[in-house]
Amino acid sequence: MSEDLTARVSAICGEYGSDAGRMMDIAWRLQRTFGEVSSEAMDVIASETGATRADVESCVSFYSFFSTHKHGRVVIRLSNDVPDRMAGYHRVLGAFEDELGVKCGETTEDGAFTLESTACVGLSDQAPAALINDVPFTELSTDDAREIVRELRKHMDPRRLVHKLGDGNNAHPLIHSMVHNNLRGTGLTLFTSYNRGEAIQKALSMSPVEVIRAVKTARLRGRGGAGFPTGMKWEFTRGARGEPKFIICNADEGEPGTFKDRVLLTERSDRVFAGLTIAGYAIGASEGIVYLRAEYAYLRSFLEAQLEKRRADGLLGESILGHEAFDFDIRIQMGAGAYVCGEETALISSCEGTRGDPKNRPPFPAQEGYLGLPTSVNNVETLCCVAKILEMGPATFCEYGTHQSSGTKLLSISGDVCQPGIYEVPFGTTLREVLEMSEAEDPVAVQVGGPSGQLVGPEDFDREICFDDLATGGSMIVFGPDRDLLKVVEAFMDFFVEESCGYCTPCRIGNVLLRDAVTRVRQRQMEPADIDEMERLAGTVARTSRCGLGQTSPNPILSTLKNFRHLYDELVEEAPDGQRRSFDLDAEVTAAAAIAGRPDGE
Amino acid sequence: MNDEIIFFIDGVQVTGRPGQTIIEAADEAGVYIPRLCHYPGIEAWGSCRVCTVAANGRPCSACTQPITTGLVVENDTETLREYRKSIIEMLFVEGNHFCMFCEKSGDCELQALAYRMGITAPRYPYLWPEREVDASHPDVIIDRNRCILCARCVRVSRDVDGKAVFQFVERGPEKKLTVNAEARLKDTDLDVTDEALDVCPVGALLKKRVGYAVPVGERMYDQEPIGSDIESNTDAAPAAATEVEA
Amino acid sequence: MSENGKGTVAAKPRVATTSLAGCFGCHMSILDIDERILDLVEIIDFDKSPINDFKVFQEQCVVGLIEGGCCNEENVHVLRDFRKKCDILVSVGDCATMGGIPALRNTIPLEECLREAYVDGPTVHNPSGEIPVDEDIPLLLNKVFPAHEVVKIDYYLPGCPPSADALWAALSALLSDEPVELPYSLIKYD
Numbered sequence A: 001m002s003e004d005l006t007a008r009v010s011a012i013c014g015e016y017g018s019d020a021g022r023m024m025d026i027a028w029r030l031q032r033t034f035g036e037v038s039s040e041a042m043d044v045i046a047s048e049t050g051a052t053r054a055d056v057e058s059c060v061s062f063y064s065f066f067s068t069h070k071h072g073r074v075v076i077r078l079s080n081d082v083p084d085r086m087a088g089y090h091r092v093l094g095a096f097e098d099e100l101g102v103k104c105g106e107t108t109e110d111g112a113f114t115l116e117s118t119a120c121v122g123l124s125d126q127a128p129a130a131l132i133n134d135v136p137f138t139e140l141s142t143d144d145a146r147e148i149v150r151e152l153r154k155h156m157d158p159r160r161l162v163h164k165l166g167d168g169n170n171a172h173p174l175i176h177s178m179v180h181n182n183l184r185g186t187g188l189t190l191f192t193s194y195n196r197g198e199a200i201q202k203a204l205s206m207s208p209v210e211v212i213r214a215v216k217t218a219r220l221r222g223r224g225g226a227g228f229p230t231g232m233k234w235e236f237t238r239g240a241r242g243e244p245k246f247i248i249c250n251a252d253e254g255e256p257g258t259f260k261d262r263v264l265l266t267e268r269s270d271r272v273f274a275g276l277t278i279a280g281y282a283i284g285a286s287e288g289i290v291y292l293r294a295e296y297a298y299l300r301s302f303l304e305a306q307l308e309k310r311r312a313d314g315l316l317g318e319s320i321l322g323h324e325a326f327d328f329d330i331r332i333q334m335g336a337g338a339y340v341c342g343e344e345t346a347l348i349s350s351c352e353g354t355r356g357d358p359k360n361r362p363p364f365p366a367q368e369g370y371l372g373l374p375t376s377v378n379n380v381e382t383l384c385c386v387a388k389i390l391e392m393g394p395a396t397f398c399e400y401g402t403h404q405s406s407g408t409k410l411l412s413i414s415g416d417v418c419q420p421g422i423y424e425v426p427f428g429t430t431l432r433e434v435l436e437m438s439e440a441e442d443p444v445a446v447q448v449g450g451p452s453g454q455l456v457g458p459e460d461f462d463r464e465i466c467f468d469d470l471a472t473g474g475s476m477i478v479f480g481p482d483r484d485l486l487k488v489v490e491a492f493m494d495f496f497v498e499e500s501c502g503y504c505t506p507c508r509i510g511n512v513l514l515r516d517a518v519t520r521v522r523q524r525q526m527e528p529a530d531i532d533e534m535e536r537l538a539g540t541v542a543r544t545s546r547c548g549l550g551q552t553s554p555n556p557i558l559s560t561l562k563n564f565r566h567l568y569d570e571l572v573e574e575a576p577d578g579q580r581r582s583f584d585l586d587a588e589v590t591a592a593a594a595i596a597g598r599p600d601g602e
Numbered sequence B: 001m002n003d004e005i006i007f008f009i010d011g012v013q014v015t016g017r018p019g020q021t022i023i024e025a026a027d028e029a030g031v032y033i034p035r036l037c038h039y040p041g042i043e044a045w046g047s048c049r050v051c052t053v054a055a056n057g058r059p060c061s062a063c064t065q066p067i068t069t070g071l072v073v074e075n076d077t078e079t080l081r082e083y084r085k086s087i088i089e090m091l092f093v094e095g096n097h098f099c100m101f102c103e104k105s106g107d108c109e110l111q112a113l114a115y116r117m118g119i120t121a122p123r124y125p126y127l128w129p130e131r132e133v134d135a136s137h138p139d140v141i142i143d144r145n146r147c148i149l150c151a152r153c154v155r156v157s158r159d160v161d162g163k164a165v166f167q168f169v170e171r172g173p174e175k176k177l178t179v180n181a182e183a184r185l186k187d188t189d190l191d192v193t194d195e196a197l198d199v200c201p202v203g204a205l206l207k208k209r210v211g212y213a214v215p216v217g218e219r220m221y222d223q224e225p226i227g228s229d230i231e232s233n234t235d236a237a238p239a240a241a242t243e244v245e246a
Numbered sequence C: 001m002s003e004n005g006k007g008t009v010a011a012k013p014r015v016a017t018t019s020l021a022g023c024f025g026c027h028m029s030i031l032d033i034d035e036r037i038l039d040l041v042e043i044i045d046f047d048k049s050p051i052n053d054f055k056v057f058q059e060q061c062v063v064g065l066i067e068g069g070c071c072n073e074e075n076v077h078v079l080r081d082f083r084k085k086c087d088i089l090v091s092v093g094d095c096a097t098m099g100g101i102p103a104l105r106n107t108i109p110l111e112e113c114l115r116e117a118y119v120d121g122p123t124v125h126n127p128s129g130e131i132p133v134d135e136d137i138p139l140l141l142n143k144v145f146p147a148h149e150v151v152k153i154d155y156y157l158p159g160c161p162p163s164a165d166a167l168w169a170a171l172s173a174l175l176s177d178e179p180v181e182l183p184y185s186l187i188k189y190d
Ligand SMILES: Cc1cc2nc3c(=O)[nH]c(=O)nc-3n(C[C@H](O)[C@H](O)[C@H](O)COP(=O)(O)O)c2cc1C
Pocket: A221, A222, A223, A224, A225, A226, A227, A228, A230, A250, A251, A252, A253, A254, A255, A339, A340, A341, A342, A343, A344, A345, A377, A378, A379, A380, A382, A383, A547, A548, A549
């Protein structure tokens, strides 16, 4: 092992106190410095941090943004989500492959470029999108792809390719990105103007218990998907035994088709941080963590600068706004490409520097969360709502929405609509209204809540968006009449196969079998009885998986079987004479035919 | 403090103690809940999901779920039997299980569960993964073709042997067992006397030169189904248990 | 057994057997039912089977016993034919139910297998360095398939081989129109 490497890796570990709990940060630094976390480096990390080498490898190998082999100096990650595919992902990928002379997943021989595809990067409203190193590229054409590679060959600096800046803070020098906010109908609450510090000021004038009561009075429910009452979660955390307590902002936004947290972080970071600070005050935490998905790394320096400003203004740090008893600070923890880390217990595992396996529940995070201490995990939008509730008062907040679902919801709308982007609607708005607002083009189906949600058809367009009817974390992908919905289902199942943590049997294996079954349906290799078996398997995976990922992963299949059954029925057929349609003799003799020089298989 | 917790499994009243999981209390009561990753005395893991039961109507893993007073547990129902069977079949197609020459055959818990459930062939297509065998160690062999990722060895090596020889890398269907060395088992501090070697439910972790010693017919599960020992735990509760009105 | 398998004795159910990618071990196990084989031939006629060496089907059969999975195209044709000619098809043995020993090659690309077998193997003497090809040799499949991945199978008798008792239990059930339900002692994978 080279002494130089050892010294440099040790130094990096040292910057994080040689703390194995900061494995994510250490691995990120190595990945950025060396383009890999090599086998030798893992040995050094192990000896520096006291983790076992296998533990280091276990963590590093889990995340898709870390590599144990050398990446190119420029890594191009093309977003392969359904809206990207609808907008030309395959063509753009082809152009990149062509221009670079490598296939997806490969690195050019000169070590300059790595080309990969990745799950949704949170830019579905400006698809097809890609991240080049950290820099987002939107609405890519095949010409753009070629041009990008040619330019990069000259200077290898993706930031220099950002010619036209996006709107709002996207044009801020610390973000400097071509991303657009696409704020459409967002006048109601979250994007309104505000006085920095007002929400915290109000919170600090109350006792923590009163703050919790205000949030309960507002009947705020979590916006991250599960819809758990926020006040109750805080109460549990506050009441749990164990000090210190932690508050974590879930900015992993991994549900494909969702991008509202990105826009909140770009335009309303102060409100997010205020909400986080208020949450910290309410539960009795002095440390807050923002778990930021790797795909949003381009926002990081901007967010760090915002935090710094808040410190300078007394909104973070010791004795916040002169409140003697309240010290609070926030740090940003980067994720590294794993959808499951949006699940709160997996997120905590990741914050602790291990692979992103969810944890067994009970104990719940409120009892034993980060480092085994009481922890509340809240979504970005939830925290914005908290700030807003403090600003406007719970009663005014409740004027929006329905009784069970108070307030508004941010929707991320993409797919076959003329006006993709962010919409803020009061809960109770119907899907039809949303489709009209976004100028959907002859919609025949809508994926509500991302792949883990449901694919619904026109019979459901009059249903209401709220926790008790059409629940959604915000993702809405609209499909027009020409879309192949089973292809969409197949792509979603691919996503779950890719993103399963692999801990539990049904999710790890069941999703592979389900994905393969959908593929076989599409290839007309299935019989009616196979569909019944697929449905049974989907039910088993949903009911027996350990965490929300596996419990919802069969939803693309289950909801299409419910709402679009004819799509399956059209493709399945009884096989004659007890044969199996799934067995294709011609396809199975290809290797032997090639060896025998009989390419036709005859 | 009350040190008895009364709850119900399939309508039968069972008495457990605070801090026990459903599976622990059920075992003591002579009620068998099928399981694979569970191993008495080590950290509960909850990964295989074979022990899935319904607790107050909600599916959960019996090996991780604590008992509470009045909890209504469903165990031996048609639906749950079907889930478990499906999971066992998934494990068979996920790996490469050539029972006909496996040293563990007859003593293998995966196979024994399949026998108990009357599985004659899995309904899912075989996946035939490429898996590595590590025979580098003088006394021990890892055959990953048979590994079901139950983490028994991981936990026992870490918490009982105090060595942490085993760990998992990668994720999803790519997840696999690794050892605490660059690549080979021989480069770890594993010793043939380590307890981790005695807990593998399948034939993935084997000691060399000791296989096939027990004649067919006399192996652990040749005659009696897995779980019979627990079910014959007659001095435990069910004898005294009263049938409860549904 | 009736003469030439042509039914002089009316309405004796006919049973056909075949060995695809198997080793004949399962057939040995059929013979291993010992003196019960005399009872068996009292009540059934063997149709196409290596036991009587009939190469083609004489008539529609009640039961077909399949030993072995499919490793080449010929196996597939035979198996498909069995499916057509037999009312009930039983996978007999681990090779039929899961591919068995032949399926050990399933994790290795076919060309690599053949090169090892015919060119590179340590005991191979093959100066031509070529993998033998002949149009009469059926093409190998990319993988070895258990029978039920090629045609529908009604019952499975796992085991390598399944015990004579298991075979007997299955046959007796089938010939008396009962479903096959093996007791614990007869489900074995080894
Ligand atoms: C697979 C999976 C992914 C998730 N991803 C996210 C996410 O990206 N962002 C989020 O806020 N919540 C996500 N959640 C929900 C979290 O587990 C958790 O419920 C949420 O962060 C709590 O915050 P809330 O109460 O404010 O909604 C995810 C859940 C699962 C099961």
